[in-house]
Amino acid sequence: MMELLPDDLLLKVMQYLDVPDLFACRLVCKRLGALAFDRDAWRHRKLETSFHDGLFPWVAGLHAPRAPAMPCVCPVLRLAPCLRELGLDLPPQRCRLAYTSTRCAVEELRLSICMGHRPDSSSGVSSAYQAAAVLSRQESLGRLRRLRFDLNPGTDAPAFIATMASTPGLEELRVLEICAPDWSNPVMGCTVLESSLRLFQYTLSNTVSEQFANFILSGHAATLEVVDLGKSPSEVTFKSTASLLAGVLNLRELTCCTMPGLEVLADCETLRVLNLVVGTKRQHKSAGASAAKLLRGAKHLREVELQYKPLASKDSNVGVDLVMALAQGKSCGRVEKLSIVNTLDEDEDDYDFDLDGVEKPLPQLKALICALPSLSGMRHLRIVADMNPEKLLSAISPATAPSLEIVELPLPRLACAHAFIHGSEVKTVLAANPLLHIKLCNPICYCKQKECQPCKTPKCHKQLRDVEYGSTLVLFSHDPSDKCSRAHSPTKYNLWIHIPL
Numbered sequence: 001m002m003e004l005l006p007d008d009l010l011l012k013v014m015q016y017l018d019v020p021d022l023f024a025c026r027l028v029c030k031r032l033g034a035l036a037f038d039r040d041a042w043r044h045r046k047l048e049t050s051f052h053d054g055l056f057p058w059v060a061g062l063h064a065p066r067a068p069a070m071p072c073v074c075p076v077l078r079l080a081p082c083l084r085e086l087g088l089d090l091p092p093q094r095c096r097l098a099y100t101s102t103r104c105a106v107e108e109l110r111l112s113i114c115m116g117h118r119p120d121s122s123s124g125v126s127s128a129y130q131a132a133a134v135l136s137r138q139e140s141l142g143r144l145r146r147l148r149f150d151l152n153p154g155t156d157a158p159a160f161i162a163t164m165a166s167t168p169g170l171e172e173l174r175v176l177e178i179c180a181p182d183w184s185n186p187v188m189g190c191t192v193l194e195s196s197l198r199l200f201q202y203t204l205s206n207t208v209s210e211q212f213a214n215f216i217l218s219g220h221a222a223t224l225e226v227v228d229l230g231k232s233p234s235e236v237t238f239k240s241t242a243s244l245l246a247g248v249l250n251l252r253e254l255t256c257c258t259m260p261g262l263e264v265l266a267d268c269e270t271l272r273v274l275n276l277v278v279g280t281k282r283q284h285k286s287a288g289a290s291a292a293k294l295l296r297g298a299k300h301l302r303e304v305e306l307q308y309k310p311l312a313s314k315d316s317n318v319g320v321d322l323v324m325a326l327a328q329g330k331s332c333g334r335v336e337k338l339s340i341v342n343t344l345d346e347d348e349d350d351y352d353f354d355l356d357g358v359e360k361p362l363p364q365l366k367a368l369i370c371a372l373p374s375l376s377g378m379r380h381l382r383i384v385a386d387m388n389p390e391k392l393l394s395a396i397s398p399a400t401a402p403s404l405e406i407v408e409l410p411l412p413r414l415a416c417a418h419a420f421i422h423g424s425e426v427k428t429v430l431a432a433n434p435l436l437h438i439k440l441c442n443p444i445c446y447c448k449q450k451e452c453q454p455c456k457t458p459k460c461h462k463q464l465r466d467v468e469y470g471s472t473l474v475l476f477s478h479d480p481s482d483k484c485s486r487a488h489s490p491t492k493y494n495l496w497i498h499i500p501l
Helices: 007-014 019-027 030-035 057-063 074-079 096-101 121-141 157-165 207-219 241-246 262-267 282-297 322-327 364-374 390-395 417-421 424-432 462-466
Strands: 046-048 082-090 105-113 146-151 172-178 199-201 226-228 253-257 273-279 303-309 337-342 380-385 406-409 437-441 472-476 494-498
Touching (some): 019 030, 074 096, 082 121, 096 121, 121 146, 121 157, 146 157, 157 207, 207 241, 241 253, 241 262, 262 282, 273 282, 282 322, 303 322, 322 337, 322 364, 337 364, 364 390, 390 406, 390 424, 417 472, 424 437, 424 472
Parallel strands (some): 046 082, 082 105, 105 146, 172 199, 199 226, 226 253, 253 273, 273 303, 303 337, 337 380, 380 406, 472 494
Antiparallel strands (some): 437 472
């Protein structure tokens, strides 16, 4: 019967076999043996050879039980025609030659380059050259499109980066970290031979990171479309990065901290998505002013996110006025999604932070309410902050937000979402805006002690009792059978609740 099945159908089934079973197909018959090494049976698979859980191998050896030996990957690297992804920690625990002599072409390569089992300089240099050899081999096989890497302390950064820079055809580059010795320039003597990257992700944090980021931005300016320079506001003033960003011809999406000179991007005709990490300290004042000029001058923005670090707690903090700058800007009628994130990070001091759940002011709220009528095309509003949503909800109407379809809101800490659902403010805003959806993220959905009246009522919204933390609630009032711009897709962690009016 199997003889009647076409090859493409058999290959679809073989994609679900694990590697040992796939290899075992060689023993069944010649036809399955040949199909077992067809590209379609392997192109979706990934090979992960990490063994020290993010620690340098020699540190793991000192502070944790010795990791179990990695299984031999030689059969896969010798016989498999291709893989979607290969992850490798260098120096490898075993099978070193297999990585540099393989004919298995991968689409994505992830390298973590460490010092090796001994924390000495020669080990770090050796790891960097091994990584360069692995990268060169994959480049020669012609399928490599995405590269992720991190260079840990003690490694020879230029030794690897020179190879990376000369690798043609890369479309995505994600860099976790570059620890250059003695703060030396990691791109010294390196040259980008051909612009090919479409996506670049790397966090600006210090002089070394600026040098590397500028190197990539200048070398791939002709092709880059998405640039993510991280969400960590820095005390370092990046003087030249903004001008290099302006030279990226097809820049479509940008994530970066506010920096002086950012207003030069206002003339970028392709920029649609802007995610700004807004420094709120006094030393960020110049950078904040540049960001305001950008928001006023940019003509084609569709999505904007303003994430405040550290948290803005008063009107005088730098960047609080950026919402109004957007509302006064040339993109005010085109922006479809606005996100404001104003929360404490885990590593921030909890100044002015009430752990008892009393409302914490959102200084951007007043500006946001004033800005709503100008943001006439906004369909999605997202707020992540410690605030009471009543003031914002009462400001939403067909006159102030005619296009708004969904608003993501927080609830005050320890507040019960069940009580909120039955509150008058929810029914009032949904009655005035019948196509609006209210999304609550990570809410406390049910009073365990039945402290509020709705939770005391038997059989009222019983589905809330089993909602787990991390879930979302979406409230709506229109007829569920009506055509809606938002797909109502309830899942275990995404509960849709109809509010009858």
